Amino acid sequence: MANQTASYVLLALCLLVLVARHAEGRQPRLVPAIFVFGDSTVDVGNNNFLGGTRKEGRANFPQYGVDFPTSKPTGRFSNGFNTADRLAQFLGFPLSPPAYLSLNRRTVRSQMFKGLNFASAGSGLGDHTGRSVVGEVIPMTQQVESFATVVKHMYQSSGSRRTASLLSKSIFFISTGSNDMFEYSFSRSNDRKFLASLVAAYKDYLKALYHLGARKFSIVSIPPLGCTPSQRLRRLEQMGTQGCFDPLNDLSLRSYPLLAAMMEELAHELPGMAYSLGDAFTMVSFVFANPQTPDWSFTELEAACCGEGPFGASGCNQTVPLCGNRDSYLFWDANHPTQAVSTIAAETLFAGNPTFVNPINVLQLTKL
Numbered sequence: 001m002a003n004q005t006a007s008y009v010l011l012a013l014c015l016l017v018l019v020a021r022h023a024e025g026r027q028p029r030l031v032p033a034i035f036v037f038g039d040s041t042v043d044v045g046n047n048n049f050l051g052g053t054r055k056e057g058r059a060n061f062p063q064y065g066v067d068f069p070t071s072k073p074t075g076r077f078s079n080g081f082n083t084a085d086r087l088a089q090f091l092g093f094p095l096s097p098p099a100y101l102s103l104n105r106r107t108v109r110s111q112m113f114k115g116l117n118f119a120s121a122g123s124g125l126g127d128h129t130g131r132s133v134v135g136e137v138i139p140m141t142q143q144v145e146s147f148a149t150v151v152k153h154m155y156q157s158s159g160s161r162r163t164a165s166l167l168s169k170s171i172f173f174i175s176t177g178s179n180d181m182f183e184y185s186f187s188r189s190n191d192r193k194f195l196a197s198l199v200a201a202y203k204d205y206l207k208a209l210y211h212l213g214a215r216k217f218s219i220v221s222i223p224p225l226g227c228t229p230s231q232r233l234r235r236l237e238q239m240g241t242q243g244c245f246d247p248l249n250d251l252s253l254r255s256y257p258l259l260a261a262m263m264e265e266l267a268h269e270l271p272g273m274a275y276s277l278g279d280a281f282t283m284v285s286f287v288f289a290n291p292q293t294p295d296w297s298f299t300e301l302e303a304a305c306c307g308e309g310p311f312g313a314s315g316c317n318q319t320v321p322l323c324g325n326r327d328s329y330l331f332w333d334a335n336h337p338t339q340a341v342s343t344i345a346a347e348t349l350f351a352g353n354p355t356f357v358n359p360i361n362v363l364q365l366t367k368l
Contacts, residue, residue, distance in 0.1 A: 029092035030366040032166050033115035035214070036096060037143050037205075038175035040121030040336060042084035045075025047121045049101035050136045057122040057134025062318035063306045067326060067339055075099065077121060079305065079326045080339035084117060086346030087173060087218070087362065100146055101138075109157065112150050113166060118143040124180035125201040133183070140176060140201075144208050151212050167213030168272070171362065175220040177202070177255070182225060185248045195251070199258045206266060215272050218349060218362050221259055222252045223280035227288070229304045229311035230334040236310060252281055260358065276365045278349045278357050286356070287330065287344065296344060298330050305329040305338060 036042050040059075047053045048060045058075065059065075065073035067080035076082045081089075084096040097115035100108070108116070120138035122130030130137040138146075154163040177198060184194050206217065225231060226249035235245040260277055267273050291298040304312030305323035314320065316333040323329055327340040337345070350362045 027090065027092045030363070031091055031169055031171050031216075033113060033170040034088050034091060034093060034097060034173060035115050035147065035170060036084045036117040036119050036173045037140065037147075037209075038119040038173075038220075039123050039177075039179055040077040040119075041175045041178070041220075042082055042096070042117070042173070043075060043077065043099070043119040043121045044082070044084065044096045044117050045099040046101045046117070046119060046138060047134075048075045048099070050120075050138070052136030053122070054135040056315075057130070057137060059121065063316055063320075063322050066322070075121075077333065077336040078339050078342060079332050081342060082339075083175065083220070083342040083345045083349075084119070084173060086343050087349055088115075090346060090350040091171060091362070091366070100150075108150065109153055112154055113158070115170065116147075116150060118146050119175070122179060123176070124183075125177055125198055125205070126180050129180050129183060133179075140205050144205055144212075147209070148212055164213055168215040170214070171216050171218055171365070172209055172214045173218045173220075174206075177222045178225055181222060181248065181251055181255070185251065188247070191251065191254070195255055195258055198255065199262045202259065203262050203266060206263075207270070210270050210273055215274060216365050216368065217263075217273070217275040218278070218365065219259070219263065219275060220278045220345070220349065221256045221280045223284045224249045225252050226250075227284070227302075228335050229302065229307065229313040229331050232302055232311045233309075233313040233334075256281055264359075274360075274365055274368050276349065276357055276360050276362050278345070278352070279355075280345070283345060283348055283356050287341070291330075296340065297328060298340075299325075299328045301330045303329075304331045304333050306333050 047057050059077045060073045060075050062073060065076065068074055088096045097117050098111060100116045100118050103111060122134035123137040123139050124130060125140055127139045127141055180198055226245035231245035231248055236242060256279060263275050263277050267275060288301060291301060302311055305326050306316035306320060308314045308320045313334040326338050329338050330341055332338040348356045352361050
């Protein structure tokens with residue numbers, strides 16, 4: 001029975017990949033706008049414009065962007081597109097909306113009705129998350145405040161009725177929480193209290209966005225962080241053995257049911273709110289268990305494509321070796337997926353079945 005279930009899930013996932021790729025090539029816009037919040041998994045260059053951000057918090061130098069259409073670094077922590085880009089494409093946009101900080105007052109006003117990206121690499125749900133590692137970041141508090149400023153401009157430009165209608169039909173895509181968990185894992189004290197505070201903060205930000213007009217949320221949970229190259233190296237150095245760093249994976253796994261329960265509670269509390277919650281832990285675990293399918297072929301699941309030293313975890317820059325076939329690598333650098341993995345993630349969020357996305361997928365969310 002277990003093998004039959006696994007075979008069914010694999011077939012369903014492969015079918016959704018085909019459906020999503022077909023949709024990507026000919027899809028009209030399914031929503032008027034997409035607004036993106038979160039960390040480096042969805043940042044498209046906001047940190048490029050922060051004067052106090054150290055190199056660890058930037059991706060505006062080679063080899064980043066080697067497979068982007070321009071073959072130039074953009075600020076994305078990827079060899080090409082990231083998950084925000086891919087999801088936007090499935091929704092009918094050419095790529096993620098632009099980084100908010102890349103725009104001036106005039107261009108913000110021309111872009112705001114199509115969407116904006118507020119995400120910042122290194123940031124988290126906590127106001128101080130990331131600062132000790134990368135310096136200046138844009139925490140979720142500030143990301144939401146920036147969106148509030150944009151909403152004010154929208155009301156001034158188009159009035160309350162049109163703005164409220166547009167926002168209620170738009171997708172609010174959020175990927176955050178990993179950096180909070182990374183930092184906490186180095187000084188663990190009370191796991192239950194930490195996870196509860198993380199989910200409580202998430203709830204507060206979602207409520208703030210709701211009261212600004214957001215109604216449709218696409219949320220990505222925290223993946224198995226302990227399996228990234230940086231954390232494999234951490235296990236090797238601390239324990240002398242190879243494999244994923246299990247204490248961090250345990251935290252990641254325990255966070256999902258708390259997040260799912262909070263989302264369900266919030267949807268009952270806030271009239272008109274709808275959401276799609278992607279289970280990133282299950283998604284990534286599934287790819288680990290099934291590296292070879294008709295739709296993808298990963299031959300390197302542990303080491304970074306761009307980096308050197310054990311697991312390629314030393315850091316990505318123009319002086320380190322670069323793998324040849326990026327699509328065969330799960331990880332691009334010490335902590336981030338390749339474009340190939342981001343594509344699978346976005347496809348699953350967009351059209352996945354309840355094994356990976358609950359209570360509905362993003363495509364279903366657009367039809368509400």
